[in-house]
Amino acid sequence: MTEPTIFELSSSGRKGFEFPKSDVPKAELPKNLLRENLPIPELSEMDVIRHFTKISQLNYGVDIGFYPLGSCTMKYNPKINEETCRLPGFLYLHPLQPIATVQGALGLMYELQEWLAEISGMSAVSLQPAAGAHGELTGGLIIHAYHQARNDKKRTKMLIPDSAHGTNPASSAMSGMHIVQIPSDHRGNVDLNVLKAEADDTLAGLMLTNPNTLGLFDEHLKEIIEIVHNAGGLVYGDGANLNALLGISRPGDFGTDILHFNLHKTFSTPHGGGGPGSGPVGVAKHLVDFLPNPIVTKIEEGTNDNPPLYGFLKPAKTIGRVKSFHGHFGVIVRAFTYIMMNGDEGLREISEHAVLNANYIQARIRDSYTVPYDRICMHEFVAEGRWQDAPEVHALDVAKRLMDYGFHPPTNYFPLIVHEALMIEPTETENKETLDAFSDALIKIAKEAHENPEILKSAPHSTPVGRLDEVRAARDMILTCTFPEVSE
């Protein structure tokens, strides 16, 4: 099933929207600045709605079914969030309005900064970064600026465990670091011996994803942080896996210096088909002055009669802005709503059940799939999508076959340290029936891999399109529609 492109549906002269007639005289634009043709499609409003509705039906989302994409925390996106972020008092605010007119918005941002600090054990939080990787870049720049400010300029080495998130190396490189990878030991922890050997006076920091992408909480967390700190480095915590730790264990309590949050993972804001996310960054006390410009602050404390006055503050040694304005405010309102509705106990229950669900699937499929680091996992775990006695089958085939059973596949081929990885993160919002149905499907697919591998190799069979030729896409490089003939 395919749908023509919006350009193919165009018919010259159609209109989908009309603005009111002008109430001012016509002004002339210099001829040399006029554009010639404008080759964009022309459709009625209904044509547009039907087109985008039809293509939406070719998509799979959390609203449709189970989406156990590892390290992506595809939990349910509460519908109230979609209402609160669209309240007129939030939607129709210009970012540069006088602060006296936006006290509600600033107060909300201030509270969220405080709540995230409390949840993570960090001292202060900036809501400006736009996504997880943007938060990592912000953190890397803070580490760079911290060492520069101490005139300790030789510190440019960033250590990244091989079980860390995929964006970490590129984020570090962008903040002026060179990268040394640290291997994992046989239990999936950071290899302490290698870490010690690399912890010298050129060490800028360590980017630690904990729990890591194997879904394991590092058993030597305290030693790791001590080694890095003793060598003069800073510890960056990749908070993408924070859904395992809410109300359980705070990274800041163990000396994490910087941590980014993914509001679009842990705090239930939707992923939007690849964004917008939001990647706030929290820091320990000694790094507060380096946060991006600006952060929200209380300019005047409130009294019994008057609310506090909120405004912006430029941190003293700020790394500068990392984007325009103040962050993804619409996403911030959604996360705020979510935390309000959960509170202390609710957050703890989220992580407890996220971990329960992951362990449950792990226990259910353990006999059918190799789980290379077989211990109690956190919010996700990694299995191998391969069998010695079914050599032609790969993780990709398992992933594609799962679509025929009505599920979104897990993350595959990541982390790189597991062969044919299937990284499964169920989240807390899935019920036992769904987890059972998914486990049953995986077990059945493991059987099929041995008895009828062809059905896996040719999967999916029930999707709007079959397996797509990625090599052809890269070779042909068709990156735009064909534009209609210009008729001026």
Added chain:
Amino acid sequence: MYIPHTDADREEMLKTIGVKSLEDLFGSLPKEHLFRHLNLPPAITEMEAFNELKYIASVNETTENLTCFLGAGAYNHYIPAAVDQILRRGEFYTAYTPYQPEISQGTLQAIFEYQSLISAITGMDVSNASHYDGATAVAEAVNMAYHQFRGKRKKFILSPGLNPQYLETVHTYIPIDGNQFLGEDLPLSSPPSALYDLIDEETALIVVQYPDFFGRIYDYTQLIRKAHDTKTLVAIHVNPLSLGILKTPGAMDADIVTAEGQPLGIPLAFGGPYLGIFASKKEYVRKMAGRIVGETRDNKGNRGYVLTLSTREQHIRREKATSNICSNQGLMTLAVAVYLSLLGKQGLRQVATLNYDKAHYAADAITSIPGFELVFDTPFFNEFTIKCPVSAKKINEYLLDNDIIGGLDLSEYYPALKNQMLIAVTEMISRDDIDALVDLLSEVAK
């Protein structure tokens, strides 16, 4: 909230796992600080949360209740009702990045159409699937030029007419380490020709803005020709809505186009989420950061779409990638695709023309008040800089008392420009609004 487990479910699941309680699942964590109480407000229900948020929102004064002449990088435009209806489809907004193309054709086709529409309005060959916003798109253009010359060219010319928030973001992103930034300290009145003398064989990139921060429109064709003599790249940052009527950057032979996509159907929302538009000539596509969707065929010969050229990206190239960008502004590209599809050729022309005409009516009316004058005699689109007889701060306070958000007080970025104001006029402003503004300006100037 949102946890469906019954007590019976929990018991059975714990039994299957082989542990006695939920707490047993956290045995590998340090015992210190475990399950510590979080000092947060007590949980409330949806009904209570909605009321509380309605109250917080009501404390703000909005562009619905105030007349807004403020722009400076974010603009108050009308958004057709159909845009949000599509954005609210769960199939779109509850999906992840389309890593599994067989069940993500909706997102992929929407991005492919977005790329095509951006290419069409800018006159460029290719567009990526977005950056975070206009500021980060400009920073990524600098980053891309650096990589295009493999770090061998270290001079970057930044126009003094660039939005100061973009300049700040570029400096945050790009470490100084031997790089040289020129041009941004030139007098604000400098025309593009003032940049000619700065260009040499060491220059990687020139970044200009169109219309620029002060609203001015320049034809950059000559500048680009000059830059290409030394193989220097040129990036033009545009207001995409203006391209309904303005000559395209493609027609000027620009190498890279960036834009803040907010004017194309994205609400003001106190500054985000917005959209970083990024387009270029085809020859630079392999150095372009961010995701790109390409057309292909499935195993039955049907047309379909996939993320392509991913060997450029961070998850493959790791630390050697041009950028670390991963999540971008997926849903915002959908907003732009729907907005442009609805408006079509006629609608986009109409809205751009309305902005142009209203801004010019406003400029004429304001400069007819004694003491008010245009700072530049350059053509402009929907925003212009005026010099006032009193401080912009004083004017804005007076306007706000009369339910008007005035233009940007330029002294906030340029302390010397106390009496200068940047005024934006969009299709949301009526002739009566402008006349009322003029009356108030006359009063405050007395």
